Amino acid sequence: MRILILKGQSQYDVLRFFIDEIGHGFSELGFNVSTVDLISDDWKSQLMSVINSGVDIVFSFNGMGIGLQTDNGDLLFETLKAQCISIFVDHPCIHYSRIVSAPSNSIFTFIDKSHIDFCRQHFNGKNYVFSFLPHGGSKIALAKHPELSSVMFDDSYQKASVMFSGSYKNATVDDVANQYVSPLLKSLFFSVYEELAVTHNQCFYDAVTDVMKDTGLYIANNERLTLTVNQIFAGINQVRCAENRQRLLGAAESTGINVDIYGPATWTAYCDDKKYLNYRGQKNYQEILGLYQQYQFVLNDNNDFYNGSHERHFDALVNFACPVSPINAYYQSGQHGGGVGLFYERNNPAEVIAELANAEQLYGQFKHGLESTAEDFKFMHSWKSRATELVSLLGLFGQVGR
DSSP states (O other), X not given: OEEXXXXXXXXXXXXXXXXXXXXHHHHHTTOEEEEEETTSTTHHHHHHHHHHHOOSEEEEETTTTTTOBOTTSOBHHHHTTOEEEEEEOSOGGGGHHHHHTSOXXXXXXXXXHHHHHHHHHHSTTSOOEEEEOOOOBOOOOGGGOTTTOSOOOOTTOOOEEEEEEOOOOOOOHHHHHTTOOSHHHHHHHHHHHHHHHHHSSSOHHHHHHHHHHHTTOOOTTOHHHHHHHHHHHHHHHHHHHHHHHHHHHHHHHHTTOOEEEESOTTHHHHXXXXXXXXXXXXXXXXXXXXXXXXXXXXXXXXTTOSSBXXXXXXXXXXXXXXXXXXXXXXXXXXXXXTTOSEEEBTXXXXXXXXXXXXXXXXXXXXXXXXXXXXXXXXXXXXXXXXXXXXXXXXXXGTOTTO
């Protein structure tokens, strides 16, 4: 069977790295894999060349490219009778237009279980399959990449203590609220923000639904609800991301824990007056994976995922670092090794962060478990292994072995 992989734009090249790993997994399973790079100048000629050879399955991240149309306005891959499957690593409301315009029988997986609830609410008239699929862990062989690091992990190597990698934009509630012209949207934004500030571990969509029910605006499967969710999400996500990272790193600063921060230059102003937070510059994803092998602990705010995972957690595990993540229902379940690590309450990380003052002793306690977990991840929980799980989902339509 022939699989077409559509490779698109990605911040820090993260998704482009993931998709290459999954492509290797499909190849190892015996599939004929072709990749079209949608950001290349000649992507159309690449695509036509692959199509002329035949396409059975189309795969992408975040629905990139699956809604491509013919000159007549028909869905290209529906016309070709190709099975589309896509992994979404963001909240689906961000990619609403891609999902709603996708070919029939598309299979979509999500890294947070609450995202499936959102899709079943908003796309229940579509003939789609929604499923949960967590992140995989990625590892770079440093011996093959001397430009990333000359240090390999072994018992004689003294790993550095604590790192964090991610973006940062200082967004206050008032700043974001003022972006809404509509008084109604501004009021809903404040109400959703306040509800999430109280509940902490409630998913965004549940908070929006609760607020709209309280205000009498909620109508199931209504276009107004969909529009409101989409308009409010970006603002809430922006504020919550900034606050979660300020709270997490602020706890390190207040308890005297040195943290090396990797990310865009927007961190500079935040770190300027901090004694224990050290801005180390921006790195690409492969460089970050190399750095994970040099630290004992990796701080993870988990973005806005409250019943799911983030790649920082799993990347830390497979690189022999201990993830420090906010506790949530998914991590508590212990699935996919997600229960390994240090876990803090999202609204009060200081108590757990303070334990990192004894990083050497604490890391020693986790080391054996981390090493055995990393070995398991190599074979069971890499992005390559996710290809096997995707093939199982494809079996729902009798595609495998056709």
